[in-house]
Amino acid sequence: MSAIETSQVHLHIGGFQLKNVTLSIPSEKITAIVGPNGSGKSTLLQTMTRLLVPDQGEVLVQDKPLPQYKTMEFAKTVALMTQSKHTIPNLTVGELVAYGRSPYKRLFDHSNQEDKDIVQWAMEVTHTLRHENRMFHTLSGGEQQKARLAMALAQKTNIILLDEPTTFLDIAHQLDVMEMLVKINQAYRMTIIMVLHDLQQAANYCHYLVAMKKGEIQKTGNPKEVITAEFLKDIYQIEAKVRLEDEDYVNIMPLRKL
Template identity: 40%
Template sequence: MFTVDSISIKYEQKSIINNFSFSAKQGEIVSIIGPNGSGKSTILKALSRLIPYHTGSVVLEGTDLKSMSAKQVARKMCMLSQKNQAPSDMTVIDLVSYGRYPHKKWFERLDNEDMEIVHWALEKTHLTTYKDRPIVSLSGGESQRAWIAMALAQRPKVLLLDEPTTYLDISHQHEVLELVRELNQDMGMTVVMVLHDLNQASCYSDSIVVVQGGEKAMHGTPNQVMTTDMIRKVYRMDSEIQYIPTEKKPRIHLLSTVK
């Protein structure tokens, strides 16, 4: 479905990401975790072609990303950044409608089919009653849902999320991640997201990629990755890992910084 093979990324001749590889299966949620400055968001930007990668390849549904036009990529993949901004007078439905433009010709108007998809995206993200409200009037969680609705309107096969819970309080973090899981399960959408919170990554991911110093340190299921040894080596923290049979995913309790 989505394969990243040995990519390397440089900024002004300085190596940021080295020989990085991972793959995501159809309908899988993959979280990328690691300390600040490890290169997590840089990887996501390269996967979405916001920045170039210098060596290696990214293959989406059997096609090399570099051989695809921007419109072809937008039809199959959508990325949402940490913080997204819309014009002050833009309404929710206006924003969501932008998701249809990768499927239209230059200057082609949205038709009835497009608007049906827009309203479907609003319904899926529980925003139908908010459709005429300005984006700036929404709460953090509501605003994030609106941007996800725009992404849904694109009908992408892959959704890339760069720290989708940043700037949100705990209840809105939960709301957004539950929505991501709901869309993944209902639509079979592949999700690759960067997360800071280890317990969120453990709870909501099918697999986790650990990045350290611009390189892949580990890749596996939450049970394989979330170990006291990994947390000590990568985050320099002592921890306890709790396994609750009813949850099936490990719960991490951070204790103290390694001296």
């Protein structure tokens, strides 16, 4: 089953267009969306999460067209961590992560034990528990990124979309987040769809790759097969060496801009 399918999606926004986007994102796998700055990756995520409505075409989530979802039902199915760098005033990390539970709140049922346990779990897996009582805006960029990830995880959805989850993180924390996402994908069979700029991470941690350029899908498939020197030339206009090391590790060495 596909987690998300798009069929001939067209969308105009300002001077930009998503053109004829037809995709099938596999369920219970990790998918990377890659492509140059301004190629439409974040716009695509927004059309998949009802923040933008296509001019033409259809988006299905778990085989159901987006317009058929009720707001709370959708929030229990799909979580989105945006690329937004806006700071969030006057909230502690614990309060922010607890917002992830909003879709499950009932009248007169402010915080049940299950909500508390899930918020605790989300902070533990993202290693943000030590910041629980800190004000969000006082955290470093990387710490904020992890707290926002915890909030998305606390939504406990089948599908999670992450727009550049490793931006702002040092190399150790990047690996930490990627390994955490692999564990979550395996343990909970959560479908993870993320925008990544690091192609080496896309190749080595993701099962499926979607490459965009100028609002169109250029290529999809197994990242280890898709990411070649030719592909890097086509998508990014760079010369690079791509080597498969130790049988299974893709090593990408950018050489120069063409």
